[in-house]
Amino acid sequence: MSRYHHVISRFEFITGSKGVFKFTVNDQVLFSKKDIGRHAEPGEVLALFQAFIGPDVKPYPEEL
Numbered sequence: 001m002s003r004y005h006h007v008i009s010r011f012e013f014i015t016g017s018k019g020v021f022k023f024t025v026n027d028q029v030l031f032s033k034k035d036i037g038r039h040a041e042p043g044e045v046l047a048l049f050q051a052f053i054g055p056d057v058k059p060y061p062e063e064l
Contacts (some may be wrong), residue, residue, distance in 0.1 A: 003059035004049070025049060 007022055014022045016034070023031040023045050030048045 003062065004057070006055065006060065007053055007057050023048075024053060028052065 002004055010024075012022075012024045014024070016022075019039075020034045021032075022029060023040075024037075025048070030052055030054050031045050033039060
């Protein structure tokens with residue numbers, strides 16, 4: 001996610017009891033374990049974020 005800081009004004013990963021969590025970007029819920037009833041699969045949250053920002057937004061290059 002750090003490679004997308006140029007398009008994120010607010011990023012939250014909110015944890016709760018019993019392993020419940022919610023991932024929001026710019027006040028938009030992208031993943032809620034409580035609502036979906038399961039943990040995210042590997043890479044799923046990043047894929048949801050990339051779909052949210054659209055294909056025209058490119059990440060910054062990885063730092064060396």
